Amino acid sequence: MPASNSRINVAILAVPEVTASALYGMFDLFSSPGRDFPFIVTGEAGEQSMRPYIVARTMDVFQAANGIWVKPDHDFKDCPQPDIVCIPDFFVNPGESVSGMYDPEAQWLKQAHEDGAMLASACSGAVLLGEAGLLTNREATIHWAYVATLTNNYPGVKVRVDRSLVLSGEAQRIIMAGGGSSWQDLALYLIARFVGLKEAMEVAKVYMLQWHDMGQRPFASLPFGRPPMPWSTVARNGWR
Template sequence: MSAGGHPTEIAILAYPRAQSAAIHGLTDLFVEASRISRRLAGDAKAPPALRVTHWRPSSDGSDLELSFDTHPGRPSRPAVVIAPPTLAGPPIPETIRPFARWMRERHDKGATLCSICGGTFVLAESGLLNNRAATTHWGYAEELARLYPEIHVDGDKLIVEDGDIISSGGIMSWTDVGLKLIDRFLGSAVMLATARFFLIDTAGREQRFYSTFSPKLDHGDEAVLKVQHWLQKEDGHQATLAAMALHAGLEERTFLRRFRKATGLNPTEYSQRLRIGKARELLELTNRTIDQVAWAVGYDDPGSFRKTFHKLIGLKPGDYRKRFSVTPSAS
């Protein structure tokens, strides 16, 4: 509840390509949290704690207009503005500028800004993320960094909370952002009760648990591409610098320079990601022991495999298997 007894307003932006399911899902989440807040307080007649509004482009496209309000008739002063996720790829900059400007104006008046998945592009267009850390869907992270180079993009994080600005990654991370806001405005008891009602897992997650390695293949360097195809067939096995340079037909120093320029990784990092990707498949789909998985993907030292897996994925191999295995008897 905001000062003066009025509900805390949460504004959700219906920008082009915004996911309707997330807009309505967030609305349901906040409405239910208000109801749970009243129930836990023992006062069914208490005024609502949260107000949800939706905003769309005005008829001339120059500003935004109110399109939905859970508690109409009151002046609008959002405490939070949310740019929800997208499904059809990142939004086109020209179509989101009115929304970005609106977010900046509300931020100037004290609103906390949140972005989810592709919604981070809307927030980025406002300029408010310059020289700050942010995340987006792991598949969009490279494009976000290219379009907005002044942002410190961390595609591994599910949520980056920086006081007045919160960004999140995957499409379904709107549930995480929603619960975080409920916790902030209504407290942990209401947040946990809301999570239980919607069957939302509140345990800490990271995007890298789910993201897959997507190597750059459109760089135009045929010698490097030849090595990449070879490594893919070998799953990173036998990936010594000498073997890769020989396969590319290049001197080692020249190959190393061109490989890093083309892929953004050195050959060792690249082959590690391929091998760990194969290890994930084996952990998900087989009952092989961790040591057997390590040996299968080319690690002579299972301890080294465990450290590398944890570093890249954020979970130990055994914990990853418990979370993602599709083989019931896996252990």
């Protein structure tokens, strides 16, 4: 844990296939504790408790999956030591392996975990935990459409699709959120764990967030419909 008089460093990992809504939504929520609720109540902003920043393998500006431009704050070499690393969801074809595609990210995640950081993934972001070798013989969760992506590629992983959040690993320093907007649950949990329950409730009030306690089963029971469009096609032609 950071010193009591310092902000909590939250590194948010970005790859070119990242979902911008989760990336920047996490940034907003982690910027809020201690700052926003006092502003709403008194008209004067308080002091931030957390310091989020976007980190990527290079400092190059790139376009996210939906075309929004992402400008990283740090690359892996100059990134301040994080207390928390968050991995937003990104576009990967269900069931397919991404072996070798994200080696720099996997190595950085593994080192951050060894250095004591909590690793937290949203939706398909759990795939990068698998690439870092951190899901072997452990419980996990991921979006219901991507269960096979974990079970096909990482030995012994036990996917709990019925749960919105799964805590795993030594001292529960690996946490995964299922899918969709459950990254909001993930952010609130991390705020409660690192800053305090009161501050997490205040952030929930500011952003009018509600806990997704029903899990994913109602969505997992829906039929897939047509086969998923390959990411290469999406990148080339855009969504239809």
